[in-house]
Amino acid sequence: MTTNSLTTSRGAGRAGDKVFSGATLAAGCLILAVLFGVALFLVIQAIPALVAPSADIQGGHGFFAYIAPIVVGTLIAAVIALVIAAPIAVGVALFISHYAPRRLASGLGYVVDLLAAIPSVVYGAWGAAFLAPQISPAYGWLASNMGWLPIFQGPASATGKTILTAGIVLSVMVLPIITSLSREIFLQTPKLHEEAALALGATRWEMIKMAVLPFGRPGIVSAIMLGLGRALGETMAVALVLSSGVLTASLIQTGNQTIAAEIALNFPEASGLKVSTLIAAGLVLFIITLAVNMIARWIISRHKEFSGAN
Amino acid sequence: MTVTAPVARKRSALTKGQLPAFAPYVVLAVALVLGAAILALIGFNAFGWGLVSAILFAIGLVGWSALVEGGRKASDKLATCLVVGSFLVALLPLISVIWTVLVNGIPGLVTPGFLTTSMNGVTGSLDNKSVDEGTKVLGGIYHALLGTVQITLLATVISVPVGLLTAIYLVEYGNDRALARAITFFVDVMTGIPSIVAGLFAAAFFFALVGPGTKTGAVAAVALSVLMIPVVVRSSEEMLKIVPNELREAAYALGVRKWRTIIKVVIPTAISGIASGVTLAIARVIGETAPILVTAGFATTINNNVFGGWMASLPTFIYTQILNPTSPSNPDPSSQRAWGAALVLIILVMLLNLVARLVARLFAPKAGR
Amino acid sequence: MSKRIDVKDLNVYYGSFLAVEGVNINIEAKSVTAFIGPSGCGKSTFLRTLNRMHEVIPGARVEGEVLLDGDNLYGPGVDPVAVRTQVGMVFQRPNPFPTMSIRDNVLAGVKLNNKRISKGAADTLVEKSLRGANLWNEVKDRLDKPGSGLSGGQQQRLCIARAIAVEPQVILMDEPCSALDPISTLAVEDLINELKDEYTVVIVTHNMQQAARVSDRTAFFNIAGTGKPGKLIEFADTTTIFNNPSQKATEDYVSGRFG
Numbered sequence: 001m002t003t004n005s006l007t008t009s010r011g012a013g014r015a016g017d018k019v020f021s022g023a024t025l026a027a028g029c030l031i032l033a034v035l036f037g038v039a040l041f042l043v044i045q046a047i048p049a050l051v052a053p054s055a056d057i058q059g060g061h062g063f064f065a066y067i068a069p070i071v072v073g074t075l076i077a078a079v080i081a082l083v084i085a086a087p088i089a090v091g092v093a094l095f096i097s098h099y100a101p102r103r104l105a106s107g108l109g110y111v112v113d114l115l116a117a118i119p120s121v122v123y124g125a126w127g128a129a130f131l132a133p134q135i136s137p138a139y140g141w142l143a144s145n146m147g148w149l150p151i152f153q154g155p156a157s158a159t160g161k162t163i164l165t166a167g168i169v170l171s172v173m174v175l176p177i178i179t180s181l182s183r184e185i186f187l188q189t190p191k192l193h194e195e196a197a198l199a200l201g202a203t204r205w206e207m208i209k210m211a212v213l214p215f216g217r218p219g220i221v222s223a224i225m226l227g228l229g230r231a232l233g234e235t236m237a238v239a240l241v242l243s244s245g246v247l248t249a250s251l252i253q254t255g256n257q258t259i260a261a262e263i264a265l266n267f268p269e270a271s272g273l274k275v276s277t278l279i280a281a282g283l284v285l286f287i288i289t290l291a292v293n294m295i296a297r298w299i300i301s302r303h304k305e306f307s308g309a310n
Numbered sequence: 311m312t313v314t315a316p317v318a319r320k321r322s323a324l325t326k327g328q329l330p331a332f333a334p335y336v337v338l339a340v341a342l343v344l345g346a347a348i349l350a351l352i353g354f355n356a357f358g359w360g361l362v363s364a365i366l367f368a369i370g371l372v373g374w375s376a377l378v379e380g381g382r383k384a385s386d387k388l389a390t391c392l393v394v395g396s397f398l399v400a401l402l403p404l405i406s407v408i409w410t411v412l413v414n415g416i417p418g419l420v421t422p423g424f425l426t427t428s429m430n431g432v433t434g435s436l437d438n439k440s441v442d443e444g445t446k447v448l449g450g451i452y453h454a455l456l457g458t459v460q461i462t463l464l465a466t467v468i469s470v471p472v473g474l475l476t477a478i479y480l481v482e483y484g485n486d487r488a489l490a491r492a493i494t495f496f497v498d499v500m501t502g503i504p505s506i507v508a509g510l511f512a513a514a515f516f517f518a519l520v521g522p523g524t525k526t527g528a529v530a531a532v533a534l535s536v537l538m539i540p541v542v543v544r545s546s547e548e549m550l551k552i553v554p555n556e557l558r559e560a561a562y563a564l565g566v567r568k569w570r571t572i573i574k575v576v577i578p579t580a581i582s583g584i585a586s587g588v589t590l591a592i593a594r595v596i597g598e599t600a601p602i603l604v605t606a607g608f609a610t611t612i613n614n615n616v617f618g619g620w621m622a623s624l625p626t627f628i629y630t631q632i633l634n635p636t637s638p639s640n641p642d643p644s645s646q647r648a649w650g651a652a653l654v655l656i657i658l659v660m661l662l663n664l665v666a667r668l669v670a671r672l673f674a675p676k677a678g679r
Numbered sequence: 680m681s682k683r684i685d686v687k688d689l690n691v692y693y694g695s696f697l698a699v700e701g702v703n704i705n706i707e708a709k710s711v712t713a714f715i716g717p718s719g720c721g722k723s724t725f726l727r728t729l730n731r732m733h734e735v736i737p738g739a740r741v742e743g744e745v746l747l748d749g750d751n752l753y754g755p756g757v758d759p760v761a762v763r764t765q766v767g768m769v770f771q772r773p774n775p776f777p778t779m780s781i782r783d784n785v786l787a788g789v790k791l792n793n794k795r796i797s798k799g800a801a802d803t804l805v806e807k808s809l810r811g812a813n814l815w816n817e818v819k820d821r822l823d824k825p826g827s828g829l830s831g832g833q834q835q836r837l838c839i840a841r842a843i844a845v846e847p848q849v850i851l852m853d854e855p856c857s858a859l860d861p862i863s864t865l866a867v868e869d870l871i872n873e874l875k876d877e878y879t880v881v882i883v884t885h886n887m888q889q890a891a892r893v894s895d896r897t898a899f900f901n902i903a904g905t906g907k908p909g910k911l912i913e914f915a916d917t918t919t920i921f922n923n924p925s926q927k928a929t930e931d932y933v934s935g936r937f938g
Contacts, residue, residue: 014758020569021483027475028493031539035496038503038511038536045514091396099393108397115404117659119597120505121625122411122652125632129645130410172403179400203382205389226502233504235600236625240632260506260600267510267604271523282510286503293502297495485737556774560838562735564788564845565764574791578778
């Protein structure tokens, strides 16, 4: 074949295609590198704390004696948050998807999203300045009436700055996360299933039990897991609300501490080995939240139809 | 059953055995009165009244329904009460937070010079004096506002290109390859990184690269980018996906190269959604405290250089003013400044959310004659 | 301003699935050729191989030769983008660019490729293309309005104007009237009749009356069963295909006896 008129085209344009697709690929790889870097740099900076002699670590009994109580404190705060937030969040999601009038639904969804828009430091300030004093009489009542339960053992904190208050503030912060994901899943319930249930004479609640909840169950579970991830890593609500201390079973005394708050409170003034210790603590938090989030994502990806939520 | 009775004037068989339509209102009125009575016995307050009345209302309505309509209808009513109740409960903190910030923040915000001065030279003794002698509270948030704007701007400049290009890779070039699936998965994982860990990462990265104790606005911006990139990727990806394939094919068929098609056709079509997603991402990171706390340090003075020296920001300003008041013996001036700053921050975030909605509406492709 | 197309032993694949097998066809310049056949027989797929739009779909590939006035579209070093500037395409559903005005839609092929064009030349090109698509009189007063504000038939003619503004040799049309009402269809069919004075036109259609009305030659594609490749059964003058086909399958199809 002689001169093919189709090959003599502008070479510059072809180069543009290569450059552009290369740039997008590089950006994608950069993200993977960043995530890898998060892990790598945390490990590098954490190593001194992990290998240092026990006596040099804060508390004098080595890193694991230092981290264990605040890991437990983190879990306590997160569990309190979820116990409060999960049922309410699912209720709110149901309200918006199946109870509220159609015309109001999206507006109400926006109102709940506003909860997510408020910065965490404002929640912390609100918890410390408003919620804690308001709620401390209730703690006094709990201590005197239900003090036989270890978690309500007195004497109750007079300021109300306890892990339970912190947990309540956390629950407000994770509520919109669980709500928005659950709402999206409830709205995806096949209309046919719903109408089949209603045609059988089911009440609205029976329809929800028969069609909506079974369909949405994996989605709700993963939404709660994502909420857990947020609650574990949330810093400000705890740092500002909790007057921290040693690990205690009672939720209404001062005491307990979470990883994130421990870092935030101590990192700015830390130096030397203390920096390493705190970064190691951050690494522990990273691993815990990573595991929780990966499980949540795994549940979502098993049910592809729930994608599109974050 | 023989139907001999006149058709009119008879209660429909379809509504037999149901509560009358006015039942909820009757129960509500009774519950409010009873609630007020009970609260009057133990000391009245509005919150308790609402709570007790709501519980009484639920018990009354469900109980009445159980008597008249039977268990199935009653449990339906109970579920309705719980669902509506949970929504109302969720509104409480929202209203309370906004109310608290407004009430406490307005005195700080209206103090002259609050937005235009920094904390440079404001000492504990000045605060003590303002409390003792009732003079105006000195000091403001100008330095923090400036820091927030600079840090957020730099974070946006880093995040938007990376996030948008990644989204383009995933939608236009990824073709469900292993790499694309890995990126999608890890972007999802990244959205779950605790903000303080993002801060520690940036700190650890710069400690290793520049030297221990490196704290500047740029380090904070890197930390915020780690939080912002996944949000930008996810929202841009969604927006690019809904651009109809027909438009891409139309451009290809005109002999337009793929990259030009993406830049000139796909992105303009999706730009409103992308811009609104970016604005929401900014709104999300502008209020982040923990990552800035560990990366930018605290400053009380104006710092115009994002690459050198400690830098203040609104969230860390609020945090330090509450936790470490300028005058430990008289924390009120500090707390007034903190609430003023909180009000400014909330207004900023709400404005960004509003802008995001407007952008999404205004720049959407129009179908009009 | 028009070129002939010769296809030799063309196999079209989606991944490992053979969608169209062994097509040999010679399409004359300045003629209208219609592809007819049942759904899924591969006529649209085949059409998309004529300007290398087929390979836009991930995993899609082609074996064989398509010669445009003797130049192989699939020869080594051939730039698909250059192919598409010579072989334009109009799609099933009208797809004007929603972000652009009517004028910009017509100029899209020029502007998107960043070619410099003076305002006067652009005005001339817009008018010429819109006149060529029988749309000028309907839109000349609102060239700066969005193209998506037009009716379906007008949008489709706008897409044709957009295609001819690139000055191609060949125009491919993939069921261009299937989303249009009868009056708009008539307008587009009239246009096709005029286009063949300057261009080689290839049209895929489900509508046999349409094929009979607009085309000079007709190709009948058929498929033996699900999962089997589509094949070119018969290619002849349109009158022959509809009145005196040589194949039994063609006769059954055009007379409505399917099978």
